[in-house]
Amino acid sequence: MIKTLFTFDNPPISSAETASKSHVLLCRECGLEFEATHGGRRYCSEICRKANWSRQVQAWKAAHTTARIEFATCRHCLRVFEVPPRAAGRLPKWCSPSCKQAFLHPPAAPREPDMIDQLFADGDE
Ligand SMILES: [Zn+2]
Numbered sequence: 001m002i003k004t005l006f007t008f009d010n011p012p013i014s015s016a017e018t019a020s021k022s023h024v025l026l027c028r029e030c031g032l033e034f035e036a037t038h039g040g041r042r043y044c045s046e047i048c049r050k051a052n053w054s055r056q057v058q059a060w061k062a063a064h065t066t067a068r069i070e071f072a073t074c075r076h077c078l079r080v081f082e083v084p085p086r087a088a089g090r091l092p093k094w095c096s097p098s099c100k101q102a103f104l105h106p107p108a109a110p111r112e113p114d115m116i117d118q119l120f121a122d123g124d125e
C-alpha cells in the first residue's frame with residue numbers, strides 16, 4: 001500500500017480538545033465568540049486574522065523605523081550619502097545604481113587578444 005504522500009506535523013492536541021471536536025473561542029481580533037473546528041485557531045475568520053497580522057506588521061514597522069537617519073559612504077564615488085530609514089538590513093554600498101554598475105563593471109581596460117584570436121592569427125598561413 002502507498003502511504004500518504006504528505007505527513008503533516010500535527011500540533012499537539014490535548015485530550016480535552018480531541019474529546020470535543022469543536023469548542024468556542026474568543027476571536028483575538030474582534031472579540032466575538034466563534035466555534036473552533038480545530039485547535040490553535042485564534043481568529044473567527046480570515047479577515048480578522050489578516051487584520052491582526054497587518055496591525056502587527058504596522059506596529060513592528062513603526063517600532064523599527066523611527067526616523068533614524070543613517071549615512072553610508074559610496075564605494076565608487078566616495079560620496080557620503082543619506083540612507084533613508086529602513087526597516088532592517090545592511091547599509092547600501094553605493095549611492096546610486098549607476099555607481100554600483102560603475103564599481104562592479106568598470107570600463108573595460110584595453111583588451112588583450114585572447115587565446116582564440118592568437119590561435120587563428122598564428123595558424124593563418
Ligand atoms: Zn473576529
Ligand SMILES: [Zn+2]
Binds near residue numbers: 074075076077078096
Ligand atoms: Zn556614488
